[in-house]
Amino acid sequence: MANNLDEINKSCGNYLDTVHALLCFISLVCWERTPEPYFSFGRRMHTSPQNRIKKEEEVTPDAVIQLTNNIGLIIETKASLPENASFWRKEADQIIKYDDNLKGWWTTDEYITDYNVVVLIEITKSLEFNSYVLELQANGEITLGDAICGISFVRTQRLTEQIYFQPLWGRTKDSALSSKLKNGMPIPLEKVKVSYGNIKFYDHEPDVEHLIAVMWNDVFITKKDPSNFDPETKRYLISVEVNALAHELQRSFGCIAIRRTPADTQREQHREVEFPKISWVRRALDFLTTIGYAERRSENEYTVLYRLIRKDLIEHFASKRIKEKKRKPEEKEPTLFDES
Amino acid sequence: MDNMIDLYKAKLTSASNYADIAAFLSIQPPFPPYLYYHLQYFYCTKKLSSVLTETSKEKLKLSMINDKVPSYLFCYKESHKNINISFTVTPSSVQNLYIMSSLCFSYEWKALVDHLLKNRYPIIVLFYWKQRDLTKALKILEGSLKANYKLLIKELSIKEKREKQANNEESRKKSFLDKYDSLREWTSKPLSQVLDEALEREQWFKKIKFQLYKYSNNVPYSEPAATCNISKFGSISFNNLHDLLTSYLCKELEPSYEASIRLYTNRGLGERNYKPSKPIAVEYDHDLFNKDQNLQAFRKLVERFPYSSKALYHANPYFHASIADFKDNSSYDVFIANPKRILIIPQIRTSIEALERFVSFIFFEFREGTVKEMDETWLTT
Numbered sequence: 101m102a103n104n105l106d107e108i109n110k111s112c113g114n115y116l117d118t119v120h121a122l123l124c125f126i127s128l129v130c131w132e133r134t135p136e137p138y139f140s141f142g143r144r145m146h147t148s149p150q151n152r153i154k155k156e157e158e159v160t161p162d163a164v165i166q167l168t169n170n171i172g173l174i175i176e177t178k179a180s181l182p183e184n185a186s187f188w189r190k191e192a193d194q195i196i197k198y199d200d201n202l203k204g205w206w207t208t209d210e211y212i213t214d215y216n217v218v219v220l221i222e223i224t225k226s227l228e229f230n231s232y233v234l235e236l237q238a239n240g241e242i243t244l245g246d247a248i249c250g251i252s253f254v255r256t257q258r259l260t261e262q263i264y265f266q267p268l269w270g271r272t273k274d275s276a277l278s279s280k281l282k283n284g285m286p287i288p289l290e291k292v293k294v295s296y297g298n299i300k301f302y303d304h305e306p307d308v309e310h311l312i313a314v315m316w317n318d319v320f321i322t323k324k325d326p327s328n329f330d331p332e333t334k335r336y337l338i339s340v341e342v343n344a345l346a347h348e349l350q351r352s353f354g355c356i357a358i359r360r361t362p363a364d365t366q367r368e369q370h371r372e373v374e375f376p377k378i379s380w381v382r383r384a385l386d387f388l389t390t391i392g393y394a395e396r397r398s399e400n401e402y403t404v405l406y407r408l409i410r411k412d413l414i415e416h417f418a419s420k421r422i423k424e425k426k427r428k429p430e431e432k433e434p435t436l437f438d439e440s
Numbered sequence: 441m442d443n444m445i446d447l448y449k450a451k452l453t454s455a456s457n458y459a460d461i462a463a464f465l466s467i468q469p470p471f472p473p474y475l476y477y478h479l480q481y482f483y484c485t486k487k488l489s490s491v492l493t494e495t496s497k498e499k500l501k502l503s504m505i506n507d508k509v510p511s512y513l514f515c516y517k518e519s520h521k522n523i524n525i526s527f528t529v530t531p532s533s534v535q536n537l538y539i540m541s542s543l544c545f546s547y548e549w550k551a552l553v554d555h556l557l558k559n560r561y562p563i564i565v566l567f568y569w570k571q572r573d574l575t576k577a578l579k580i581l582e583g584s585l586k587a588n589y590k591l592l593i594k595e596l597s598i599k600e601k602r603e604k605q606a607n608n609e610e611s612r613k614k615s616f617l618d619k620y621d622s623l624r625e626w627t628s629k630p631l632s633q634v635l636d637e638a639l640e641r642e643q644w645f646k647k648i649k650f651q652l653y654k655y656s657n658n659v660p661y662s663e664p665a666a667t668c669n670i671s672k673f674g675s676i677s678f679n680n681l682h683d684l685l686t687s688y689l690c691k692e693l694e695p696s697y698e699a700s701i702r703l704y705t706n707r708g709l710g711e712r713n714y715k716p717s718k719p720i721a722v723e724y725d726h727d728l729f730n731k732d733q734n735l736q737a738f739r740k741l742v743e744r745f746p747y748s749s750k751a752l753y754h755a756n757p758y759f760h761a762s763i764a765d766f767k768d769n770s771s772y773d774v775f776i777a778n779p780k781r782i783l784i785i786p787q788i789r790t791s792i793e794a795l796e797r798f799v800s801f802i803f804f805e806f807r808e809g810t811v812k813e814m815d816e817t818w819l820t821t
Contacts (some may be wrong), residue, residue, distance in 0.1 A: 290777045297775070298716050318762065322769055352709050413748055
């Protein structure tokens with residue numbers, strides 16, 4: 101976890117880079133395709149009894165795209181990997197876990213005939229990770245199926261800011277996508293901002309500073325009112341209910357915001373994942389409580405002590421977190437990586 | 441002079457519609473020195489009479505003198521003088537856009553606008569006239585003059601790109617102000633020449649003063665027939681030729697406000713049942729953000745945006761920040777991933793007032809561009 105200002109800033113930036121990379125890849129796959137493919141940022145799917153890593157278990161890939169009733173893509177992003185390559189085995193196993201006849205597609209029986217597991221890897225780690233995976237295979241520790249393909253991505257600037265996708269290994273089973281990717285494909289970042297400018301989360305918990313910055317700037321501000329101003333503390337006392345706040349974040353910037361058509365919103369709810377999750381929101385509010393920016397009224401209700409913060413919000417809350425950590429080094433910091 | 445002001449006050453009190461006042465002004469001879477007819481456009485969605493009277497405070501008294509044409513008497517006591525001005529507020533051709541006007545001296549007008557309209561954001565917003573709209577209106581006015589009058593620009597408040605950059609790399613990076621200068625110029629040039637020079641020198645105007653000279657047998661009169669001042673934040677004043685200036689200048693400029701208001705309407709997710717609108721794009725005619733220096737200058741400017749909290753997600757090579765307007769309770773993301781444009785992406789609540797405030801801040805402090813709804817087809821080019 102990021103522990104100093106630079107690392108926290110970088111980590112928040114990486115989080116949005118991953119959101120952008122996923123959106124750009126979805127755009128690359130889905131544009132000009134009729135009928136429009138189904139896609140989802142995170143989806144609850146189930147592994148088969150034959151899964152090589154975990155049998156009959158729920159998994160949630162970063163994104164799932166169903167191109168036709170016969171072909172689907174399971175997407176996992178690796179925008180950042182641990183510096184120490186010895187921790188990469190977990191990442192490799194996760195990919196192999198998805199190379200399975202997963203249940204949970206948008207078909208009648210929820211299965212699909214053909215699929216690819218697409219691993220989107222940020223370019224600086226792509227070759228190293230590729231070698232690592234091939235070495236595991238050469239040692240007989242894993243077997244890479246032909247469904248797995250690696251695609252590197254990098255932000256480039258050629259007149260405009262773009263995310264450039266390039267095949268690393270394997271081949272996608274969809275010929276249209278293969279031909280698009282053959283020589284590498286740039287997607288202008290602006291293009292996804294036009295369609296999905298409000299998407300700020302995906303199915304991974306961000307640094308608490310990112311979540312608080314969105315809550316502070318985009319949600320709490322709309323609830324600020326002269327009637328809730330407390331002249332004594334010079335703060336606006338904003339009552340928030342955890343579930344309602346999570347829902348507001350989901351429909352404005354998260355899982356609900358990304359579903360656009362009535363068909364999207366009505367589709368199998370039990371398979372859709374929720375993000376930002378209630379647990380993330382609660383942790384963020386607990387953190388605000390710890391640093392004196394909120395008061396906990398009950399398990400689900402908080403009062404945010406809202407005020408104008410002139411300093412950059414991410415830096416402001418990051419320095420509070422660092423300070424708090426120094427003050428209470430023995431206490432375990434709120435975990436930012438929820439398994440739920 | 442007092443006689444003319446008294447006559448104007450009497451007309452405001454007795455007028456049954458604005459046409460009465462306009463007819464009165466149109467038959468007046470040139471106003472005496474320093475006396476101007478002032479107009480200020482402002483945007484307000486609240487009930488106007490309450491908004492104006494809310495400001496009544498000690499030393500300031502506002503009373504209605506005519507409810508048919510909403511007219512008021514503004515009395516203000518300063519340490520050494522009493523100000524008594526009669527003014528009227530009339531709706532413009534654009535919904536929620538009003539014109540406050542009065543025949544008075546500039547210092548009186550300043551006191552009136554300062555106390556009733558300025559610093560009232562977000563209840564009252566003084567919209568910004570873009571260079572393109574202003575020059576178009578001036579050209580139309582000039583075109584209407586034919587051989588009777590000649591228009592000469594007399595004074596300009598401008599921002600201009602500095603030709604010579606600072607030698608020191610550190611100081612060059614330090615501030616946006618290193619690159620642009622604010623200037624005031626006194627001149628006597630025809631409009632076309634001033635516009636050509638502005639284009640060439642990458643200037644944009646903040647205020648313009650021009651005079652109309654009457655011609656007789658191709659010889660100009662030595663005294664101007666009218667002097668007119670325009671400031672970018674919706675203010676016009678003149679001392680003669682009421683009909684000409686209101687029909688060709690005011691009526692040409694009002695639609696630009698209408699276009700901005702229409703563009704900024706219904707943008708927030710909350711008012712759209714969470715169906716996002718397209719971003720607003722501020723377009724430049726050249727690759728302004730190709731230079732890192734300009735991007736950094738823009739970042740510094742955003743940091744200075746008053747009464748707002750910011751979260752900077754990315755500063756370089758692309759720019760992405762969230763801005764919350766603390767006065768208006770609006771927020772939006774600002775995104776630059778193309779050297780030619782700034783995208784403003786509305787969030788849960790993004791009001792007309794907040795968008796106008798931010799766009800005019802960029803235009804006034806950074807660089808004027810063209811503002812429109814982002815169109816995906818631009819991305820193929």
